[in-house]
Amino acid sequence: MTKMLAPPPPGLEPVPGDSGLPYIGYALDYMRDPIKAYDKRFQQHGPVSWFRFAGRPWVVLIGPDAVGAALQNRDRALQSGPGWRALIGPFFDRGLMLMDGDEHTAHRRIMAKAFTRDRLALYTDAMHPSIERTLDTWVPGDGFRAYPAIKELTLSLATEIFMGGAEGSSAREMHEVNRAFIGCVQAATAIVRYPLPGTRWRRGIQGRKRLEAFFRRYLPARRATEGNDIFSVFCHVESEDGERFSDDDVVNHMIFLMMAAHDTSTITLSTAMQYLGQFPEWQQRCRAESEALGTPTPGFAQLDELTSLDLVIKECQRLVTPVPGVVRRAGTDTEILGHFIPKGTLVNVGVHYSHHMAELWPDPERFDPERFSPERREDRVHPHAWTPFGGGVHRCLGQHFSGAEIKTVLHHLLLRYEWDVPADYVAPMNFTSLPYPDDGGPIDLRAR
Numbered sequence: 001m002t003k004m005l006a007p008p009p010p011g012l013e014p015v016p017g018d019s020g021l022p023y024i025g026y027a028l029d030y031m032r033d034p035i036k037a038y039d040k041r042f043q044q045h046g047p048v049s050w051f052r053f054a055g056r057p058w059v060v061l062i063g064p065d066a067v068g069a070a071l072q073n074r075d076r077a078l079q080s081g082p083g084w085r086a087l088i089g090p091f092f093d094r095g096l097m098l099m100d101g102d103e104h105t106a107h108r109r110i111m112a113k114a115f116t117r118d119r120l121a122l123y124t125d126a127m128h129p130s131i132e133r134t135l136d137t138w139v140p141g142d143g144f145r146a147y148p149a150i151k152e153l154t155l156s157l158a159t160e161i162f163m164g165g166a167e168g169s170s171a172r173e174m175h176e177v178n179r180a181f182i183g184c185v186q187a188a189t190a191i192v193r194y195p196l197p198g199t200r201w202r203r204g205i206q207g208r209k210r211l212e213a214f215f216r217r218y219l220p221a222r223r224a225t226e227g228n229d230i231f232s233v234f235c236h237v238e239s240e241d242g243e244r245f246s247d248d249d250v251v252n253h254m255i256f257l258m259m260a261a262h263d264t265s266t267i268t269l270s271t272a273m274q275y276l277g278q279f280p281e282w283q284q285r286c287r288a289e290s291e292a293l294g295t296p297t298p299g300f301a302q303l304d305e306l307t308s309l310d311l312v313i314k315e316c317q318r319l320v321t322p323v324p325g326v327v328r329r330a331g332t333d334t335e336i337l338g339h340f341i342p343k344g345t346l347v348n349v350g351v352h353y354s355h356h357m358a359e360l361w362p363d364p365e366r367f368d369p370e371r372f373s374p375e376r377r378e379d380r381v382h383p384h385a386w387t388p389f390g391g392g393v394h395r396c397l398g399q400h401f402s403g404a405e406i407k408t409v410l411h412h413l414l415l416r417y418e419w420d421v422p423a424d425y426v427a428p429m430n431f432t433s434l435p436y437p438d439d440g441g442p443i444d445l446r447a448r
């Protein structure tokens with residue numbers, strides 16, 4: 001039964017919706033098939049609606065107009081920190097995305113110095129040996145589980161490029177660090193939000209402690225010498241006004257950044273492996289461009305020449321959006337598309353739904369990278385039709401880094417291997433946290 005969220009003041013509409021099941025609301029529907037669940041919601045209530053989750057009402061914004069209004073946030077009513085804190089606060093608090101206002105601007109200006117073009121070129125050069133070392137350990141074969149293999153690869157890349165190595169840490173310790181990250185990320189969408197034994201929430205809390213100890217251990221060494229890894233760069237960068245990060249800032253930003261960078265790039269890579277395996281003509285086309293570069297270790301600027309990979313990556317991020325939704329909380333009364341949102345309301349901005357709307361994308365479930373080609377540019381149908389990196393002041397700061405990482409890894413894979421995936425394969429996606437294939441993304445992988 002439709003109810004209004006709160007009575008609106010004159011001139012505004014109420015937010016329509018209903019609570020769903022007690023406590024969990026529509027969480028199970030969503031986790032089963034988020035696009036279907038949001039489509040039903042869009043048809044029933046339109047772009048702005050509410051439901052109850054974890055005992056609280058949430059407003060859901062879907063469709064490009066509502067997403068655009070929330071991301072642009074012209075009246076600054078929607079706050080990122082109090083929104084994200086409700087979901088991932090205990091695990092990623094004081095990360096850049098959980099800051100607002102002047103503090104956010106100041107920290108973002110310092111952090112941006114770690115992602116200049118010159119720095120990206122150095123990070124890219126450092127990726128090659130790490131990727132090659134990991135790929136040397138891969139054992140190709142039928143049913144090769146691409147997702148866990150790529151996750152391990154991006155973690156070892158993160159250890160090199162983000163941390164500058166983890167001198168003195170055993171493989172077992174690094175495995176524990178990986179588990180700590182997974183624990184923190186998965187705790188974000190836990191239904192039981194109390195550290196009872198055996199719960200995801202408890203694993204998240206324990207994971208955060210382990211990560212803090214891990215980063216603090218390496219902090220003195222990174223402060224002492226300025227290397228070309230992000231950890232060391234965070235210890236030394238200054239904004240134009242000479243502002244720098246404190247020790248706590250460095251640890252908090254590193255924990256957030258490793259999370260922000262890791263699963264997002266991993267899922268894009270594993271989705272690309274799936275579709276390149278299912279569409280051999282695209283695999284060949286991308287490989288031909290990689291071969292034409294004439295080097296296994298291209299620099300940052302050379303990656304621009306891999307134009308087909310650009311199309312493939314954009315299409316993969318459309319079809320499997322690494323961050324399906326972003327979260328805000330109304331700091332004051334506000335309105336979205338004429339609907340009244342009272343102060344204190346939690347808001348879920350469903351970025352991924354726009355990526356699947358038939359109103360925006362012809363044949364939306366079809367893998368068709370050419371839709372992003374200069375001749376077609378289907379993403380231009382609306383300024384917020386394609387927003388995997390968000391928008392507004394919190395727009396992803398690592399977009400270009402992730403582009404370089406994803407392209408560099410795919411370049412190495414295309415030169416070393418060929419792979420197939422049955423044309424009718426449909427990945428059984430798990431949406432309990434950021435999306436990943438429950439079956440590990442099997443591919444038939446052969447060395448070339």
Ligand code: HEM
Pocket residue numbers: 080096097098108257260261262264265268322323326327388389390391393394395396397398399401402
């Ligand atoms: C495919 C890869 C990635 C995707 C799809 C992605 C997506 C996003 C999205 C949607 C946001 C905005 C969240 C919001 O508005 O609340 C965001 C923020 C952020 N991302 Fe990424 N991200 C990716 C990779 C990375 C990487 C590799 C890094 C770092 C190297 C990174 C660093 C950040 C940071 C620091 C923020 C917070 C920005 C701010 O609040 O000002 N991301 N990302």
